[in-house]
Amino acid sequence: MTGVPLSAYLVLALVLFCIGLYGALTKRNAVIVLISIELMLNAANINLVAFSKLGVTPSITGQVFSLFTITIAAAEAAVGLAILMSLYRNRKTVNVDEMDIMKH
């Protein structure tokens, strides 16, 4: 049974990660930045699952971990969105360029 090779999963994950990274670093809209971060996390999840199935020593641990990651990603998204909401209430914007109050 020859399925999809490991490298394909990895390439998919890489592409997803790069898209996510690009989005996180360049997009102005904070919502999109958050979505991009989700994308990066999911890229990592694909890796975890792919290695747990097709790695050198396959085990269930990778899949368990991906579940953890999804949970954390959800929590993170919730917190991120909550912060974003309160920011929006205060500053009337979701543009990350304008969020520079941590400046020196």
Next chain:
Amino acid sequence: MNVYLLSLLVFSPLLGIVMVALMPKKEERTIKQFGFFGTLPPLFLSFFLCSQYYSGVALSLFDIKVNWIRFGNLEVYDPKLFTVNFELGLDGLSLIFILLTTIISSLAAIASIYIKQEWKGYYLLFLILEIGMLGVFTAENLILFFIFFEMTLIPAFFLIGRWGFLEREKASYSFLIYNGIGSAVLLVVILILFARTGTTNIAALTQMMTMGGVSLFAPISGSMKYGLCLAFLIAFAVKLPVFPFHSWMVRVHAEAPPSIVMIHAGVLLKIGAYGIIRFGMGIFPEQYKSLAFTVVLFGVLSFLYGAFLALVQTDFKLVLAYSSISHMGIVMMGLGALNEAGIQGAIFQVISHGLIAALLFFLVGVLYERTGTTMLPKLGGLAKSMPVFSGFMLACGMASLGLPGMSGFISEFMVFLGLFKSQPTLAAVGVIGLILTAVYILRAVMLMTFGKTNSLVEKEKWDLKGLEFVPALVLLGLIISVGVYPNLLGGPLQGTIEAMMLALGGR
């Protein structure tokens, strides 16, 4: 019991810390009493150690060694490699420094009655400082030494910056920055040594470097040793301080509260000398020998520079600050003499200056408390309103200028005795400083106590009273007893100095 005695000594101020910490903030009297009592356990323990020493108990019996941290997994070679132990130990030299620390700490705690606010924080920091100082002099390895060394810096920083005079914050920052740079250099040296040899134990390092024992890893080349020795010297020269690294110390002396300067001039500066003796000279004797001329040169420079500048100061605290620089110059001169007389003289000078500076700054504290100034032009004729104070001031000035019968003479004499043997030219130049010292001390002391009574300072019942006699009498008593019978101090030092001379290669 023996094994835990040293740890008990080092951490005994904790008792006072707990007591002070449990007190409510406002209880001024109780806090001050507890703060003072907190310095007594180390004092008694150090006396006990001293009595043990004089009754013939070998000091090495008190050593303690507990495994603490291990790096890496190198048991296969040698289980001792890359471990840092909690190890404390004593020899004659550190015993004397411990005594100096505990005595001056207790007296400075008495002198702290002039602290006006936030007594709780003051005494907490004060006692932490004491732990640090005791640890520095008992630490048997470089990492532990460094930890305790840093432990003195932080409390001292707050003590200066919080309870000092007007420009205290600036002074405490420059204290922290200079000393921080010094300890950064020190840390680099310690880490290099650790990485290269796998040990930080002072005795092991000394043996490895002097006896030509090989380290398991990369052997240390000659030029590397040279650099490490130089780095040690610089790190501790900042602490001592030696010209041109002295400007922080002048500020600290002028701005810190007098009771803290007692500790600072009395003990903290001496860590510099202790470090040079233990590490610069002890671990790298060969390299130190070739640097000796430079050491003496900077010693003479500091000696004369401090003396000349003390001559024109108008603030008595600054006179004393520059005089400290000058006297630390004598220490360097002695250390660079490379013979028994010089090194012993340097150690004597360290102790003697500790006692004298502590007494002088105690008197400064009294003076400021009474008159509200230490500016020489505003003072004068104190011998009338404060005869006993003036007597102590004069006696202490005489001790500082090296009058025979006081400890200062013994040390200056020995340093010059040693120096005339090894560096006669520099010694001859240095001799001028002896005259200058007399000039600036007499100028300052006589401007204060002699002459017409200044209307500003004419009040009755200003003289020393009650508790103030304790530090004054104890310190003067020590100064005179060392001066009259120096073997009192010389005895415990013999072993250390002999070992050092052996490493330095004879006379």
Next chain:
Amino acid sequence: MMENAWLIPIFPLVTFLVLLLSGGRLRERGAYIGIICTLASFILSLLVLMERFKEPTYKITIDWLSIGGTQLKAGFEINQLNALMLVIVSLVSLLVQLYSKGYMKGEERFSTFYAYLGFFTFAMLGLVMAPNLLQLYFFWELVGVGSFLLIGFYYYKQEAKNAAKKAFIMTRIGDVGLLVGIILLFWGTGSFEYGEIFQAVQSGVISNEGLTLIAILIFIGAVGKSGQFPLHSWLPDAMEGPTPVSALIHAATMVAAGVYLVATMFPLFLASSAAMQVVAITGGFTAIFAASIALVQKDVKRVLAYSTVSQLGFMMLALGTAGYVAGVFHLMTHAFFKALLFLAAGSVIHAIHTQDIEKMGGLWGKLNWTGPLFLTGTLAISGFPLLSGFFSKDEILMAAWENGNYLLFALAVITSFLTAFYMFRLFFMIFTGESRSQVKQVKESPSIMLLPMLVLAFLAVISGYVQTPWFGTFLGEWLMEGNETLLGGNSHSEGPVWIMVMAVLVSLAGIFLAYMIYAKKKLPRSWLVQENNEFYRVLDNKYYIDEIYHFTVGYAIKGLSLFLSYIERFIVGGVVSTVTISIEGLGKIGSKLQTGQVQRYGMIAFLGLAVLLVIFAVTGGYLR
């Protein structure tokens, strides 16, 4: 008895401690403690001296300080010179303390005065008993402090303050020379003990130049203490102290310590003819130099002070011309007659409350005791025949002649003429003529002050007879006993008889001249030199030595200090602030990069990671 000699200095130390700790509560009763303790010292010293006549030198030491394998010792030694000095010092101290009880009456810090006197006496006795050079130096400085405290006794007076400071610092200069000399000697001979040093010196372990250098350095110490040129100027200023102090410290004991030092180290000096030359020339020059200043001074104590400087020069001259006995002999007689003169001068000052001889005069009839006593002292110092000064001065002239240095001999003769002249000028100005004083009721001093003067006067008359050409040279033989080889041998200087005759004539000429000018007023006072004359002004201003020091050394040191404080402020401070400024600038640049844009931070972090990965890939993970 000699083994208990260590008690001699302890008694005065007890005085010091008791009076100091009592904190002035004893008031004038303090005097009894001082007098009783010093009396005990004196009796003990006398017993020790008696015993020393019969027994050999006694010496005991204990370990004091160990430096490596070397043990430095402390202890005491009783040899001939020490025993003699002990008696002189304790006697003069005792007499001065008796005298002070009257002189200092009513003084607020009366017991402090006695405490200081006790301290000084302790230090001086310790000095003369020292068995080695180190211990000698130890007490050498302590007597300096005693002198400093007593000169500055009237601490509220600006002059006293300055004089005390000057005395301490100028002697300190000498002391440093001495210290260096001692240290060099130690490295040369390996010991501080006199005996071992002399042995080593005689066996020739030190080169000739080395010996000369060491001897001159030690002599510098003596120059400082004994007020020899060029470190003499503190001694006249020291007269700001109470008069009994001047008698004790600045006439009889401490200033003689320099002479004592040279005498003690005499074998060392003998080994270097150049050093002997230096001692003799310094002594001779100081003698005539100070005598010339004394000619025109108007303050009675200053005249006596310059006279002391001059007489000390005489002693140095004697030692420098190998007249060991002559020097020590004159040291002894001078102690008595100069102490007498000071005490008598103090008595005069006590009576009329001025020190200016222009404001005295005609006191002979009013001070019935002081007058003759002063005259005795004056005659003794002038070398009037059959008084003590005559014999000792004679001995010095003989020594100078025998040594063959005729220039120094001539200097000595001229000085003795000058001495006779200025001393009698002083005497006639004070005691003859009409009264120029403001004080109408002149009262003689109380008997407690007169008694010590009587004792001193007695000694000033008879103490010369221990060493005369006619009744034997007892002192010289005793001093030489057992030390012939070390001290150069001769217990008595021989010279032609005409020297003695000439010395007498010269003294008498001086006295006669003073008599003509100041008593008879046959000759006008401007007969020798006009008051506004250049030469007079130079003498009056003491050759401007103080001014020269002030403008050279004083200004140089002050200038250097100011220069260094500029360096401190601008160069050292400048370097420090440059470092802080540049670090601050670096920090500012760093904070500029901190834009607050999270995405930019992320980008930089990512780039950094990328760079690291590239490096990792290229090097394979190992940085070499």
